[in-house]
Amino acid sequence: MTTALDVIDAGPEHAEAIVDIIHRSFGARPTLDPPTTALDETVESVAEALGAAGGLLVERRGEPMGALIFDESRPGALGLRRVAVDPDLQSRGVASAMVGVAEDTAEERGKDGIWLRVREELPDTVQFWTRRRYHPLGRVEPFLELGKTLWxxxxxxxxxxxxxxxxxxxxxxxxxxxxxxxxxxxxxxxxxxxxxxxxxxxxxxxxxxxxxxxxxxxxxxxxxxxxxxxxxxxxxxxxxxxxxxxxxxxxxxxxxxxxxxxxxxxxxxxxxxxxxxxxxxxxxxxxxxxxxxxxxxxxxxxxxxxxxxxxxxxxxxxxxxxxxxx
Incomplete structure (x- = not known):
C-alpha cells in the first residue's frame, strides 16, 4: 500500500533536513565541469535562503524525500533552486509532487510564471522539465534556463x-x-x-x-x-x-x-x-x-x-x- 506524500512549506527550521537531501541528491550525480556548487551549501546558507523566500520539503511517514528552495529575486516570477530528491528514493513521484505544489505556490503569490536553471549535461533532468512544458529561456553557462507561464x-x-x-x-x-x-x-x-x-x-x-x-x-x-x-x-x-x-x-x-x-x-x-x-x-x-x-x-x-x-x-x-x- 502506497503512503501519500506530504509536501510541506519549508522554513529555516527545516534547513538541516533539506541540506542533507541536497548533498545526497547532487552528490549522486555524474561529475560535471565545472562542478556543482550545491555541495557547498550549509545549514546556515540554506536557512538564510529559506528565510528569504521559503521552499518545499517532501516527506513520507516523516522521512524526508525531496526538497527545493524558492527564489523571488525576479519580479513576476518564482524561481526554483536546488531541486533535489534523495537518490535512494527516486521514481516515487517526489519531483512531480514538488513541481505541482510549486506552481500552486507561484499562483498564490501572484506570479506569472516559474523559472529555473538545469545543467545541459543532464539530459534526463532536462527531459523531466520539458515534459512538463517548461521551455528554454536562454543559456547562462553552464546552465540552460527554463521557464513556464502559468495558465x-x-x-x-x-x-x-x-x-x-x-x-x-x-x-x-x-x-x-x-x-x-x-x-x-x-x-x-x-x-x-x-x-x-x-x-x-x-x-x-x-x-x-x-x-x-x-x-x-x-x-x-x-x-x-x-x-x-x-x-x-x-x-x-x-x-x-x-x-x-x-x-x-x-x-x-x-x-x-x-x-x-x-x-x-x-x-x-x-x-x-x-x-x-x-x-x-x-x-x-x-x-x-x-x-x-x-x-x-x-x-x-x-x-x-x-x-x-x-x-x-x-x-x-x-x-x-x-x-x-x-
Missing part, C-alpha cells in the same frame, strides 16, 4: 466582460500569434474575438466566419491584422492547411474558433482559450437556444468561465495572469 481561469458574467477580457489579452498579442478558441455553440467565441479585434483596432465588423471559413481584418493603426477562422466544418489539420493561413501568419494574429486538435499545428506556440458556460445555454425570447457563436446580450445570460493556457516558447515570460486578472 489562468476567470469567470465572465456578461458579453461586455467577455470583450473586456479579450481586450486585456490584446495587450499581450503580437504579429504571428495564434489563438485557438474552444467552446460550445453560443458560448461566446465570436464575442471574445470581437473584443480582441476592437482592442487591436482592426477593421470591422467582426462576425462569425462560419460560411466563408476565414476573414481578414486589416489593422487601422499599423499593428497586426486579425485573421478570424472558423474550423467547425473542417474535419482535419490537412483541411486547415488548405486555407493557406501561413501566407498571412507573420503579419497577423490568427484566431481559430473550434480549432482544438486541428489548428495547433500552425505554430510551435499558441494560446488556448476555452470558454465554458455555467448552467444551461442562454435562451432567446422565442425559446430558441442561442447557437450563433455569440453570447446573449440579455441580462439572464449564464456566466462563462474562460480558461487561458499558453503553449510553447513564445509565451514564456509573458505577464498573462497579472494582465488578465488586473
Amino acid at each position: 489562468v481561469a476567470r469567470e465572465v458574467p456578461t458579453p461586455e466582460a467577455m470583450r473586456d477580457l479579450a481586450a486585456k489579452v490584446a495587450e499581450l498579442v503580437r504579429h504571428g500569434d495564434l489563438l485557438v478558441l474552444t467552446g460550445d455553440l453560443g458560448s461566446g467565441k465570436t464575442t471574445f474575438t470581437q473584443g480582441l479585434g476592437e482592442a487591436m483596432r482592426v477593421r470591422g465588423p467582426i462576425t462569425s466566419p462560419t460560411f466563408v471559413l476565414a476573414r481578414s481584418h486589416p489593422s487601422l493603426v499599423d499593428g497586426p491584422d486579425l485573421v478570424h477562422v472558423d474550423a467547425y466544418r473542417l474535419g482535419s489539420a490537412e483541411e486547415v492547411d488548405d486555407l493557406d493561413l501561413d501566407a498571412s501568419a507573420d503579419k497577423s494574429v490568427t484566431v481559430v474558433e473550434w480549432g482544438a486538435g486541428v489548428a495547433e499545428q500552425l505554430s510551435d506556440s499558441w494560446m488556448s482559450v476555452r470558454i465554458e458556460v455555467r448552467g444551461v445555454r442562454p435562451i432567446d425570447p422565442l425559446g430558441t437556444a442561442i447557437d450563433d457563436g455569440e453570447m446573449a446580450d440579455a441580462d439572464e445570460a449564464e456566466p462563462r468561465v474562460v480558461t487561458i493556457k499558453p503553449n510553447g516558447p513564445r509565451w514564456v515570460g509573458v505577464p498573462l495572469r497579472s494582465t488578465v486578472l488586473s
